[in-house]
Amino acid sequence: MKDPDFDNSRSLLQHIFANLQNVRPKLSTDHLYVEAEILDNINAAEATVAVTATYLVWKLTEHPEWQQKIRKELNALEVQENGLISFADVNSQVPSLEACLREVYRLHPALSGRSERLVPKGGRTLSNIYLPGGTIVTNSVAALHRDENIFPNPDHFLPERWLEGDEEMLNRRLNQLIPFGYGGRVCLGKALATMEIKLLIAGLYRKYKTVMTESSTHASMRQCSTHDAVPWGLQCVIECQLVDDDQQE
Numbered sequence: 001m002k003d004p005d006f007d008n009s010r011s012l013l014q015h016i017f018a019n020l021q022n023v024r025p026k027l028s029t030d031h032l033y034v035e036a037e038i039l040d041n042i043n044a045a046e047a048t049v050a051v052t053a054t055y056l057v058w059k060l061t062e063h064p065e066w067q068q069k070i071r072k073e074l075n076a077l078e079v080q081e082n083g084l085i086s087f088a089d090v091n092s093q094v095p096s097l098e099a100c101l102r103e104v105y106r107l108h109p110a111l112s113g114r115s116e117r118l119v120p121k122g123g124r125t126l127s128n129i130y131l132p133g134g135t136i137v138t139n140s141v142a143a144l145h146r147d148e149n150i151f152p153n154p155d156h157f158l159p160e161r162w163l164e165g166d167e168e169m170l171n172r173r174l175n176q177l178i179p180f181g182y183g184g185r186v187c188l189g190k191a192l193a194t195m196e197i198k199l200l201i202a203g204l205y206r207k208y209k210t211v212m213t214e215s216s217t218h219a220s221m222r223q224c225s226t227h228d229a230v231p232w233g234l235q236c237v238i239e240c241q242l243v244d245d246d247q248q249e
């Protein structure tokens, strides 16, 4: 049987070609352009997810009590016929994982460098400063994410800040959490990245616990750079130990 939605859907490559043919027919065979576009997407999707997943595993290893909370919530989920739990359930019924991931997005954004924007024609006044049209402006993700008025004890990994408190404060925190950028050029892979990371963590911590090794330390895990910001030590070495079914916390 044919699925009309699937038959009508296009791959990214088909979109690029269709767009080129409609808008810039002369460039329709410009392979360099297409290659650059594809490489751009691969690059945007690869290290960002790896860096975020690495720091989430590291933070959970440093804070085993959060591993236990996540595992407890995962174990309460229905197991499907294929032996797996569904992403819909992981996404909606594991609040501890959501809270830990948000804390990692806040403390260790994979990209915290420039996301430039151009001030529109006519200029704009921001915080009482007039910016002429055409000015390139940017923001500081680190300053927003470590604003102590919104995130008390900003340098500490405190997932509970996403699970407690009144709704107004939670919304202010969410509004100030922008690891994927903001506005018209916000990251296109935000939902995919979050799905990949949550499924990875769910798969790992349902069966295993992770413990520290001597090879990775607070110093070696310091984040460097603002673009695909990997740890200084260029690695995160932890040990995975199978959790015995009888010893499930």
Ligand code: HEM
Residues within 6 Å of the ligand: 041, 044, 045, 046, 048, 049, 052, 109, 110, 111, 115, 116, 179, 180, 181, 182, 183, 184, 185, 186, 187, 188, 189, 190, 192, 193, 194
């Ligand atoms: C945790 C993982 C990721 C993080 C932290 C991240 C972060 C970002 C940031 C900060 C931007 C710039 C947004 C802006 O200028 O406001 C961006 C853009 C982009 N990202 Fe991601 N990203 C991630 C994963 C992905 C994935 C998995 C894909 C694709 C499958 C992807 C595709 C893109 C694309 C295509 C853009 C350019 C959007 C545009 O300019 O219109 N990203 N990302």
